[in-house]
Amino acid sequence: MSEQRECIVVTGASRGIGAAIALALAQQGRHVACFSRSGALPACPGVPAEVSARWIGAKADVTDPAALAAAMRKLADEGWRIKGLVNNAGVHLDGPSAEISLEHWQEVMDTNATSVVSACQAAYPHLVATGGGMIVNIGSFFDKLGVKRNLAYCASKAAVGAITRCLAVEWAGKGIRVMDVAPGYIVTDLNADAMAAGGPLRAYLDKRIPGREPGTAADVGALVASLFTPAGGFLTGETIYIDGGQGIAH
Incomplete structure (x- = not known):
C-alpha cells in the first residue's frame, strides 16, 4: 500500500x-482487521x-x-496504522468448582484474560506510534456475580475489569484509553437455539431481565462502535454493563 490508512x-x-462489532465499525466507515x-x-x-x-x-x-x-x-508492514483494539475472543467452560481441573482453569484464564494482556501489549507500540487510540475489552456481567459452576469464567472476566483499569491509568499519558464492555445474556448464532422463546433458559431470563428480552450481538456492536466516536473521548477505565438491567434487578 502506498498510503497509510487506519x-x-x-x-x-x-x-x-x-462479527457484530466488526460490522458496526465497518458501517461507521472504519477499516477493521478481523483476527480469528x-x-x-x-x-x-x-x-x-x-x-x-x-x-481485513x-x-x-x-x-x-x-x-x-x-x-x-x-x-x-502493509501500511495500516492501528488506532484501536477490541479484545473480544473468549471461551465459556463450566463445571462444579470442587472438580474442575487446573487445565480447565488455565484454558479459561489464558483465553479470556491472559490473551487480553498479550493483545494489549502487542498493540501498544502501534498505538503509541499513531499518537494514541482506544482499547475496548469485552468482559461480562458475571464479573460481579456469584454463579454456580462458573468459577473460572467469572474470575477471568473480573480480571478483564482489573486489566482495563490498570492499563487505563498507566497508558493515559500515551493517549490510550481503555474500556471494558460487559454484556449480559446476548443472543448470537452460537446460542440462538438455547435462547429461543419457550425454552427453560428463555423462561428464566424472562423473569430476571426487567425488559423480558435478552440483548442482541448488534446491541453490543453498536455500543462498542460508539466508544470509537467523539462521544467516548473522555471515557477510560470504566466497565459498561450491557445486560438490560439484569445485574441490578432484585
Whole structure:
C-alpha cells in the first residue's frame, strides 16, 4: 500500500459478538482487521459490498502472544496504522468448582484474560506510534456475580475489569484509553437455539431481565462502535454493563 490508512483490530471477529462489532465499525466507515484462528471474515449475511470491503482477514490465535504480535506487525508492514483494539475472543467452560481441573482453569484464564494482556501489549507500540487510540475489552456481567459452576469464567472476566483499569491509568499519558464492555445474556448464532422463546433458559431470563428480552450481538456492536466516536473521548477505565438491567434487578 502506498498510503497509510487506519484500522481497528477485533479479535474473535469471525462469528457472534465479534462479527457484530466488526460490522458496526465497518458501517461507521472504519477499516477493521478481523483476527480469528481461521482468518475468516465475519459471518454476516447480506452485508453490502462497500461495507465488507473494509474488512481485513487475519489469522491469529489469541492464546499465542507471538502470533498476535506478528499479525499486528504484518498490518503495519502493509501500511495500516492501528488506532484501536477490541479484545473480544473468549471461551465459556463450566463445571462444579470442587472438580474442575487446573487445565480447565488455565484454558479459561489464558483465553479470556491472559490473551487480553498479550493483545494489549502487542498493540501498544502501534498505538503509541499513531499518537494514541482506544482499547475496548469485552468482559461480562458475571464479573460481579456469584454463579454456580462458573468459577473460572467469572474470575477471568473480573480480571478483564482489573486489566482495563490498570492499563487505563498507566497508558493515559500515551493517549490510550481503555474500556471494558460487559454484556449480559446476548443472543448470537452460537446460542440462538438455547435462547429461543419457550425454552427453560428463555423462561428464566424472562423473569430476571426487567425488559423480558435478552440483548442482541448488534446491541453490543453498536455500543462498542460508539466508544470509537467523539462521544467516548473522555471515557477510560470504566466497565459498561450491557445486560438490560439484569445485574441490578432484585
